[in-house]
Amino acid sequence: MAKEKTVYVCNNCGQESPKWVGKCPSCGEWNTYVEEVIRKEVVNKRPVSGIETEKPKPIVLSEIEADDEPRIDLHDEELNRVLGGGLVPGSLVLIGGEPGIGKSTLVLQTVLHIPEKRVLYVSGEESARQLKLRADRLSHNSSDCLIVCETSLEQIFVHIKNTRPELVIIDSIQTISTESIESSPGSIAQVRECSASILRFAKETHTPVLLIGHINKEGSIAGPKVLEHIVDTVLQFEGDQHY
Incomplete structure (x- = not known):
């Protein structure tokens, strides 16, 4: 079973904090932090979509086709x-x-x-x-x-x-x-x-x-x-x- 942890997230900018704070150090807003329960480890390492796609590989810039779609x-x-x-x-x-x-x-x-x-x-x-x-x-x-x-x-x-x-x-x-x-x-x-x-x-x-x-x-x-x-x-x- 995956371990869980609780973090506090700013509703305005999404900044995370391990504990509740009154003023967000990122955006400066007051009383915007709410408690969120998230999983520390992901049980299923497969993509959420479950749709098989090719893994991207590094490509030389000159070999990339840049035609307008x-x-x-x-x-x-x-x-x-x-x-x-x-x-x-x-x-x-x-x-x-x-x-x-x-x-x-x-x-x-x-x-x-x-x-x-x-x-x-x-x-x-x-x-x-x-x-x-x-x-x-x-x-x-x-x-x-x-x-x-x-x-x-x-x-x-x-x-x-x-x-x-x-x-x-x-x-x-x-x-x-x-x-x-x-x-x-x-x-x-x-x-x-x-x-x-x-x-x-x-x-x-x-x-x-x-x-x-x-x-x-x-x-x-x-x-x-x-x-x-x-x-x-x-x-x-x-x-x-x-x-």
Whole structure:
């Protein structure tokens, strides 16, 4: 059985400390340290994804092919413009915003208009019936969008391995948890570990992943500066409270 230890983690910047401190020495915020229980040793040394990939080897710089990969057209002129011309294969994009502002609706509407891509939509907050009702309200022409309601990271990778999607949606990252960490979903440790595993999967398989994340009352993404540093792009979804 793996040994466990308790550490204190700053909710603002992710800095760890062996004991509780009032002021974070890294970001200077007060009363942001929370207790996290993590495992000292990992029982399973295999990758969390369970997807077999070739181990990287050192390559001479001159031998690396640097051709521009075609971006994925999201069939949304503004979204393509913000992403620099489309979604880059193997990229990890975070869409952040207040709860209820329309992140899930925007993403679902976007992926339903990409009939040429096989999409896996992982919902940790809503049921398949709720997503179906929302999709019916949106005009779409996609019949190859797969829906699965799951919050276990290990099971999500099983579904990915079985379906081999060309685009993965995680809604939302705060609801996903891994068995290797005993903290509750949404905690700093869970968000960091799950995001790192998803990033590793995206880079090794060249599969783009869209993460949906909530922001807290202070206006920052819930869980972290840690999450902002892991992803490739952060899109802040904002609106006007009066219109």
